[in-house]
Amino acid sequence: MRKVAVVGVGQTKFSGAQEKTGVELFAESAMDALSEASLKPKDIQALFLGNCLGDFTEGQGMVQAFAADNIGAFGIPANKYDGACASASMAIRDAFWWVASGFYDVVLAGGTERAATMGTSLATRTFAMFSDSRYEYPCGITFPGVFAMLAHLYSAKYGIPLEKLKEQMAVTSVQSHRYGMLNPRAHFHKEITIEKALGSPMVSQPLQLYDCCPFSDGAAAVVLTSEEKAKKLTNQPVYIIGIGQASAGPLANQQEYLPRIRAREISSKQAYEMAGLTPQDIDVCELHDCFSIASLIAAESLGFFDFGQAGEAWEKGEAAIGGKVAINPSGGLKAKGHPIGATGAGQVYEIVRQLRGECGERQVEGAKIGMTDTLGGDGGTLCNLILQRG
């Protein structure tokens, strides 16, 4: 197995509905990523692209073929990955392996999505397809409902009164919005307070508006090469040193583990073992905070905090920049935004720039090891990547 480096990254601003197509959004991020690496489209040997709702939002299936052609990467193999919110992370994981194993030397990976274009109401209903179609969403369950139930389970399991948990959840959102203010490519640039979060409209009890991330439009791209190539292309390579992926079925089949997400514990174990690291080694992590409760659940299963303790950790600043582990310095899904099929690539974009020390006011000082964590559906797909400064 060869070492694999990220030699270029690009990301559009994540935003509300706008007019560019998914193909055009991806081109914007891909050109930035190629430019950073001083590569041309004809240097790319394969494309691995996350996209989840493109057929519904734009009527564009098989978007990867058009995305490759559109940037001038003619005739290359182009794969699309669809694992709900984890799509782009799956694409990068696969891209990693095709380079690590020696089949390709230079590949482009990433994701693109126009989730905001659908509007929140339609997107929520459509996106419910990524839960089980036989038994779950025919009952009327959409994802806010799923994560609301997880919040109740979390409260009961760890003996944290719901009112206390709601405050802890609000702290995660306040932190994310604070960091989003510092990220020019974030969807939201709006500071919020605990009071504002707790006074916001109820979505699905106990989750209120500011417990929920938005649907965004956006794209992100990553160029991966072999170590040998990377040394010629950049003096700031970032290596992918651990990968993990796991799946799970309907929520009912996950019940013995909930509110923990079983697939995350399998996936992150794979990534840590491959990297030869432990949670204590992670300096910065972009994790899947689709809802505030999801942040707490993720940070615990990734091993950063004890079970039932994550809320307190956030309150103490242990999840902040300068704390034990900097979580979501980009603003996370909550403030940076959530263009479903592009989200994993957006996480890698942030981690790579953090490890290169390019993040200005939101820089995690001295960050050497970063991690991404992307959850698709209600535990259906989980993908983790661990990256290291070269």
Added chain:
Amino acid sequence: MRKVAVVGVGQTKFSGAQEKTGVELFAESAMDALSEASLKPKDIQALFLGNCLGDFTEGQGMVQAFAADNIGAFGIPANKYDGACASASMAIRDAFWWVASGFYDVVLAGGTERAATMGTSLATRTFAMFSDSRYEYPCGITFPGVFAMLAHLYSAKYGIPLEKLKEQMAVTSVQSHRYGMLNPRAHFHKEITIEKALGSPMVSQPLQLYDCCPFSDGAAAVVLTSEEKAKKLTNQPVYIIGIGQASAGPLANQQEYLPRIRAREISSKQAYEMAGLTPQDIDVCELHDCFSIASLIAAESLGFFDFGQAGEAWEKGEAAIGGKVAINPSGGLKAKGHPIGATGAGQVYEIVRQLRGECGERQVEGAKIGMTDTLGGDGGTLCNLILQRG
């Protein structure tokens, strides 16, 4: 790179609309494939699944996670591949490489689709998403129109009068229906004649009803293992010895090549080179006959017949069992059926059984080398696999 063997295959009957879900159809084929290999679901290390319309037909996104869970392959990484009709071939190609490169020893690949469930009219309109969404289908083009245009181009380029070409196209359909009669898992068991084909309703001039394949429901599964494992599991391993994949953009961008499909010529070259073979070495080929004209175009670009000569070759029996190369002995998409995201796996199912000598009345005697060819969209994705009897 290690040798990779197919040690088990399974396929449901391809059919019109029926009541099983995509997850259930896949389970049926997967259990047959595992059973052939004397393996259990817990032996599977990863799932690679083609599925294309599951969100539209059943409202089931991320079907791969539920498919893995449903057969008892808990927690494994599960990827979905969506490249229109080429989806399952892409899944098998990727599965091949994850085993060949040594990451996994035992993987399950395949595809599942309920394309018939939508009904032909809705499926045709929905499936048009797999052409370019900006400039092609907003003009009203669906795939019958695309292939009708290719037939006109073919007629003009090679100087074959349209009436003559229509007869040659009808010959391909008659042959496919004849073989479909011999395949118990085919969608259609109905012999047709040239006269019947030429008298059938016009779909998109010059393509008539019997020039077009159906949309089908169905699934197929393939178990791949390392050579070392395979030797313990079966005395009839079939090795994948060549893979190829390529993409292309909107038809307008392919114009200098049409009616040839550029992606096919790139993809098949990769597969032949990897296998160290030429078209003359192929005994049996399952190729992408979504329309009768597509058969002719494919057989020429794969190198079996000279350009402009495929129709005559079919008329002379050179594409029949016992001819120069046996094309679509399963009945092909035309008669075996076309469950979009499962089609590539159905092709591999047939080739493996042919190479094992299990095909009864439609057996290609002494077949040692087989090939699959799957086209996604109007040239957007092309995938080829070459298999060899062990």
